[in-house]
Amino acid sequence: MKKFLYSRKAAPYVFILPFVVTFAVFWLVPLIKSGIMSTQKILPGQETFIGIDNFTRLFSDRIFLIAVGNSFKYMIFTLILLIPIPMILACLVNSKLVRGRFKNIFKASLFIPALTSVVVAxxxxxxxxxxxxxxxxxxxIGLFGMEPVKWLKGAATGFVALLTLACWRWWGVNMMYFLSGLQSIPEDYYEAASIDGATTWQKFIKITVPQLKPTFVYVLTISIYGGLAMFNESYMLYQGNNSPNNIGLTIVGYLYRQGIEKNDMGYASAVGVVLLVIVLAINITQLVATGTFKKEDDK
Amino acid sequence: MKTKKSGKLAVKILMIVLMAVIGLMILLPFWAIFVGTFQEGNMLVRYGLNLSINLSEANLDNWVMLFTDSGDYFTWFSTVCSLLCCRLWEPC
Known part of the structure; x- marks a missing residue:
C-alpha cells in the first residue's frame, strides 16, 4: 500500500484527493441534488417529478421578476460604484504625493468596515x-435644508441605503485588490514613459489601466456574483425578508422566502438553478470578452 | 518652476483633504455605534443612530449589563474563540 501511495503515478492523485473529495461532497453533490429538486414537487416525505413545471411557474411569477429586476439593478449600480472609485482611491494611496502614517491610517479606516459582520453593519x-x-x-440631509426622508419605505431611497451599505463595506476590500495590482506594476514602465515625455494622465491610461486588467477582471467577476447573490444586506436592512412592496427583495431573498418560509423546496431550487445560469452566463460572457480564456500567445 | 512646485503642493493638500474626508465618513458609523452604547435600546429604535451624545439621558447600563447580566458576553466570546481556534487549526 505504502509503495503504491509513494509511486510517481499515484502520488499526484493522492495529493489532489482532499480537494476533489471536498469539492464533490460540498459543491458537486448539492449542485446536482438542487438540479434534481428543481424538477420535483417536494412535500415532507414525498418527492414527485413534475418536469419543468417549476420553471414555467417561475417565469410567469411577477414577484420573481421583481426580485430579478432588483438584483440586476443592484448589481449594475454596485459595478458602477465598487470598481472605478476603489481604483481611483488605490491610485491616490499608491501615489508618491502622500506618504507615511496618514496613508496607512487611510487604508486601515477604509478596510475596517470589511471586518464588520453584515448583521452588525x-x-x-x-x-x-x-x-x-x-x-x-x-x-x-437636514444640513442642506432638506426635509426628513422615510429612507427604507421608498424604492429609490431604500436602494440608496443598500448601495451606501455596499460601498461602506466593499470600497476598502476592492481598493486593496487594486492596490496590490498597482504595486505589482514594474516602476521601469513609468520611468521609460517619463523619459519619453508622457504626462501623468497618459501614464495612467497607457500603463496603469492595461496592467490592472487582471485585477479588474477578478473584481468584476466577484462583483457580478456578489451583486446578483446579495441577500444578507437587504435582510438586515429591512429587518426580515418582507420589505414594503418588495423593494428590497432579491433573487436569493425570493429563494429563501420560497424554500425556508413557505417550505416549497422544489420551487426554491428552480430559483437557485436560474440564478446559477444567470451568473454563469454573465461571467462567462465577460471573461470571454476580456480575453481571460485566451492563451498567452494569442493575446 | 515655482508655479509647478506650488501646483504640486496644492494637489497634495487636495488629496490629503479628500482622503481625510472619505476616511472620516467611513468611520462615522463606528462613532455612531459607540455613542449608541450609552443610550437605551428602545430610544435607538425610536430615534435612530446619530452622532451626538445626549448627556442628560446617557448611561452605562448597556456596558454593565454586558458583563453582568446572565454572562451572555462570556458565552459568545468563548464560542467565537473556539471557532477562531478551529479556523486557525484548519489549514494545518
Missing part, C-alpha cells in the same frame, strides 16, 4: 437610515 445602517429627523442620514 445592516443593523447600524437601519438605525442610521431611520425615519425620524434625529436619525443620522436625516440629520445629514
Amino acid at each position: 445592516g443593523t447600524i445602517f437601519r438605525l442610521m437610515f431611520g425615519e425620524m429627523d434625529t436619525a443620522l442620514m436625516n440629520q445629514f
Whole structure:
C-alpha cells in the first residue's frame, strides 16, 4: 500500500484527493441534488417529478421578476460604484504625493468596515437610515435644508441605503485588490514613459489601466456574483425578508422566502438553478470578452 | 518652476483633504455605534443612530449589563474563540 501511495503515478492523485473529495461532497453533490429538486414537487416525505413545471411557474411569477429586476439593478449600480472609485482611491494611496502614517491610517479606516459582520453593519445602517429627523442620514440631509426622508419605505431611497451599505463595506476590500495590482506594476514602465515625455494622465491610461486588467477582471467577476447573490444586506436592512412592496427583495431573498418560509423546496431550487445560469452566463460572457480564456500567445 | 512646485503642493493638500474626508465618513458609523452604547435600546429604535451624545439621558447600563447580566458576553466570546481556534487549526 505504502509503495503504491509513494509511486510517481499515484502520488499526484493522492495529493489532489482532499480537494476533489471536498469539492464533490460540498459543491458537486448539492449542485446536482438542487438540479434534481428543481424538477420535483417536494412535500415532507414525498418527492414527485413534475418536469419543468417549476420553471414555467417561475417565469410567469411577477414577484420573481421583481426580485430579478432588483438584483440586476443592484448589481449594475454596485459595478458602477465598487470598481472605478476603489481604483481611483488605490491610485491616490499608491501615489508618491502622500506618504507615511496618514496613508496607512487611510487604508486601515477604509478596510475596517470589511471586518464588520453584515448583521452588525445592516443593523447600524437601519438605525442610521431611520425615519425620524434625529436619525443620522436625516440629520445629514437636514444640513442642506432638506426635509426628513422615510429612507427604507421608498424604492429609490431604500436602494440608496443598500448601495451606501455596499460601498461602506466593499470600497476598502476592492481598493486593496487594486492596490496590490498597482504595486505589482514594474516602476521601469513609468520611468521609460517619463523619459519619453508622457504626462501623468497618459501614464495612467497607457500603463496603469492595461496592467490592472487582471485585477479588474477578478473584481468584476466577484462583483457580478456578489451583486446578483446579495441577500444578507437587504435582510438586515429591512429587518426580515418582507420589505414594503418588495423593494428590497432579491433573487436569493425570493429563494429563501420560497424554500425556508413557505417550505416549497422544489420551487426554491428552480430559483437557485436560474440564478446559477444567470451568473454563469454573465461571467462567462465577460471573461470571454476580456480575453481571460485566451492563451498567452494569442493575446 | 515655482508655479509647478506650488501646483504640486496644492494637489497634495487636495488629496490629503479628500482622503481625510472619505476616511472620516467611513468611520462615522463606528462613532455612531459607540455613542449608541450609552443610550437605551428602545430610544435607538425610536430615534435612530446619530452622532451626538445626549448627556442628560446617557448611561452605562448597556456596558454593565454586558458583563453582568446572565454572562451572555462570556458565552459568545468563548464560542467565537473556539471557532477562531478551529479556523486557525484548519489549514494545518
